[in-house]
Amino acid sequence: MNTASVTTSAAPSLDLTRIRWVGYKTIVIREYGRIIRIWGQTLVPSAVTATLYFVIFGSLIGRRVGDMGGFSYMQYIAPGLIMMSVITNSYANVVSSFFGAKFGKHIEELLVSPLPNWVIVAGYVTGGMLRGLMVGGVVTLVSVLFTDMQVHHLFIILAAVLLTSLVFSLGGFINAVFAKNFDQVNWVPSFILTPLTYFGGVFYSVSLLPQWAQKLSYANPILYMVNAFRYGFLGVSDVPLRLAFAIMVVAAIAMFALCVGMLNRGTGTRE
Amino acid sequence: MNALSVRGLVKTYRNGVQALKGIDLDVEEGDFFALLGPNGAGKTTLIGIATSLVTKTAGTLSIFGHDIDRELEAAKACVGVVPQEINFNMFESPETILVNQAGFYGIERRVARERAENYLRQLHLWDKRDKMSRSLSGGMKRRLMIARALMNEPKLLILDEPTAGVDIEIRRSMWDFLRGINERGTTIILTTHYLEEAETLCRNIAIIDGGRIAERDRMSSLLLKLHTETFVLTLRNALSAAPKLDGYNVALVDNHTLEVEVSKNQNLNDIFSRLSALGIEVLSMRNKVNRLEEIFMRLVEKGANGAAARAPEALSGIAVPETTAVGAQGGRS
Numbered sequence: 022m023n024t025a026s027v028t029t030s031a032a033p034s035l036d037l038t039r040i041r042w043v044g045y046k047t048i049v050i051r052e053y054g055r056i057i058r059i060w061g062q063t064l065v066p067s068a069v070t071a072t073l074y075f076v077i078f079g080s081l082i083g084r085r086v087g088d089m090g091g092f093s094y095m096q097y098i099a100p101g102l103i104m105m106s107v108i109t110n111s112y113a114n115v116v117s118s119f120f121g122a123k124f125g126k127h128i129e130e131l132l133v134s135p136l137p138n139w140v141i142v143a144g145y146v147t148g149g150m151l152r153g154l155m156v157g158g159v160v161t162l163v164s165v166l167f168t169d170m171q172v173h174h175l176f177i178i179l180a181a182v183l184l185t186s187l188v189f190s191l192g193g194f195i196n197a198v199f200a201k202n203f204d205q206v207n208w209v210p211s212f213i214l215t216p217l218t219y220f221g222g223v224f225y226s227v228s229l230l231p232q233w234a235q236k237l238s239y240a241n242p243i244l245y246m247v248n249a250f251r252y253g254f255l256g257v258s259d260v261p262l263r264l265a266f267a268i269m270v271v272a273a274i275a276m277f278a279l280c281v282g283m284l285n286r287g288t289g290t291r292e
Numbered sequence: 293m294n295a296l297s298v299r300g301l302v303k304t305y306r307n308g309v310q311a312l313k314g315i316d317l318d319v320e321e322g323d324f325f326a327l328l329g330p331n332g333a334g335k336t337t338l339i340g341i342a343t344s345l346v347t348k349t350a351g352t353l354s355i356f357g358h359d360i361d362r363e364l365e366a367a368k369a370c371v372g373v374v375p376q377e378i379n380f381n382m383f384e385s386p387e388t389i390l391v392n393q394a395g396f397y398g399i400e401r402r403v404a405r406e407r408a409e410n411y412l413r414q415l416h417l418w419d420k421r422d423k424m425s426r427s428l429s430g431g432m433k434r435r436l437m438i439a440r441a442l443m444n445e446p447k448l449l450i451l452d453e454p455t456a457g458v459d460i461e462i463r464r465s466m467w468d469f470l471r472g473i474n475e476r477g478t479t480i481i482l483t484t485h486y487l488e489e490a491e492t493l494c495r496n497i498a499i500i501d502g503g504r505i506a507e508r509d510r511m512s513s514l515l516l517k518l519h520t521e522t523f524v525l526t527l528r529n530a531l532s533a534a535p536k537l538d539g540y541n542v543a544l545v546d547n548h549t550l551e552v553e554v555s556k557n558q559n560l561n562d563i564f565s566r567l568s569a570l571g572i573e574v575l576s577m578r579n580k581v582n583r584l585e586e587i588f589m590r591l592v593e594k595g596a597n598g599a600a601a602r603a604p605e606a607l608s609g610i611a612v613p614e615t616t617a618v619g620a621q622g623g624r625s
């Protein structure tokens with residue numbers, strides 16, 4: 022084993038930090054390229070859906086609803102709709118891109134490369150956040166057409182949207198690691214994510230709900246994210262802000278650790 | 293230094309199949325090394341462990357002295373791999389695939405683009421650089437994977453059946469290409485089922501069978517181990533029966549074709565003078581099978597007879613109880 026001493030002397034020529042940084046950038050560029058290449062699937066649908074929501078709920082029904090939390094219904098749901106598109110798109114991007122890479126086997130390009138697993142997770146998750154924010158941006162533009170958007174606290178808006186898209190990108194990653202077929206890619210978004218989002222205070226203030234439904238709502242993490250985000254625009258929230266941010270930060274850290282741990286063990290990726 | 297060093301390597305898959313049963317193997321730096329074996333022998337599994345696509349159950353493996361348990365990133369940075377099955381993104385263009393691959397090894401895009409152009413031209417893919425990879429032919433896809441494996445200028449290039457389904461002309465040009473790379477200092481490990489290819493290219497060889505190394509030798513010494521060779525002779529005039537040549541096994545395949553078995557202490561001059569004496573004219577002569585093929589068949593057949601009990605497990609992928617138990621213990625130790 023005298024070879025070991027030889028290699029340690031030769032090792033400094035290998036700049037791991039640079040490899041990781043360039044590798045991370047490359048994954049992000051590739052993910053961005055994918056979003057742009059299939060923009061009809063990645064960017065357009067949410068913009069269309071959001072426009073429909075604004076037209077139907079905001080303009081047609083919203084007029085009869087009246088005020089919500091002291092604002093016009095349109096103003097009230099705008100942050101919720103932006104957040105909904107961020108959640109859906111961050112999740113969808115990572116789950117379909119990473120599962121697609123497993124399915125098409127090109128995930129092996131990354132697995133054989135010298136990039137450590139945390140860089141791989143970081144790269145895919147950044148890609149998911151990128152799409153979440155791009156679509157969120159588009160929906161924000163759409164909402165400006167329908168209502169006055171005010172900014173109460175820019176920092177809170179940014180922090181809430183970044184953390185939320187981080188959390189759901191990580192969620193998409195976990196889903197993709199476990200998924201064995203395309204049904205399992207669609208299952209969580211349809212049966213868990215969408216209901217949680219709809220009941221997560223996008224369209225109403227939980228104060229309108231009966232007591233038991235309010236209690237139940239507080240168990241829904243999306244409620245905290247939507248309300249923190251809405252606070253950034255309107256300055257009103259159904260939940261304490263500190264708690265909302267604590268939940269997002271803790272969830273992000275725990276989920277990132279889970280993702281890296283699973284890849285390290287080879288779950289769903291290595292034989 | 294050894295480019296690859298393997299000790300006591302065991303792999304038991306989750307379904308209980310023990311694909312590697314304790315492999316020891318060294319491949320020297322600069323070598324052009326053939327890793328041969330029948331289907332299911334464990335070649336791809338071994339390569340998978342070396343490139344961390346497969347987790348090992350027991351044993352150690354190091355690449356240029358970097359143990360994959362302790363210095364995984366350094367070990368992986370030395371390797372380029374051409375997998376057995378196509379595994380690039382079919383929706384990306386060859387150029388994108390190459391440039392991104394370089395990026396995963398820390399190579400900046402400017403350098404990566406230059407390299408990509410270089411390899412795309414050398415492997416005759418430049419015209420296809422911006423087409424969707426899905427539209428490449430099978431042989432082009434193989435060459436794209438070779439180009440991809442070279443993007444990080446690996447010290448060790450591992451090729452898992454790179455010439456499967458490639459036409460003869462391109463196969464020959466791939467041989468020249470690989471020889472050139474090897475001459476410039478890259479260690480190459482090649483698996484192939486074309487034994488002629490291994491015989492032409494490789495200096496050292498290991499034959500793996502049923503998860504164990506059955507033979508490990510220099511190519512030239514291994515070929516010397518072949519005690520008898522069978523030659524096929526084509527005759528000018530038709531014969532109705534095989535001629536009697538004392539000391540030789542002769543068989544008449546058809547009127548114009550003779551098969552003669554010649555052992556190492558006999559020689560061809562002798563055969564020809566005897567045939568001439570009998571008035572038999574030989575038009576052409578060839579080996580019945582490639583020499584390496586002959587050795588390979590003998591080793592593998594021997595292995596198969598000795599381990600008949602192993603066959604069902606290896607074939608069906610379903611565990612035979614006893615062997616699984618042994619495998620599981622191997623895994624725990």
Ligand SMILES: Nc1ncnc2c1ncn2[C@@H]1O[C@H](COP(=O)(O)OP(=O)(O)OP(=O)(O)O)[C@@H](O)[C@H]1O
Binds near residue numbers: 307376
């Ligand atoms: N993912 C897997 N899960 C379970 N068993 C596997 C897996 N991959 C390979 N095996 C089994 O391990 C054994 C060795 O397979 P391997 O692919 O390493 O063979 P090989 O030598 O590369 O064969 P070939 O020449 O056909 O490519 C076989 O019995 C195979 O069925």
Ligand SMILES: [Mg+2]
Binds near residue numbers: 452
């Ligand atoms: Mg194989």
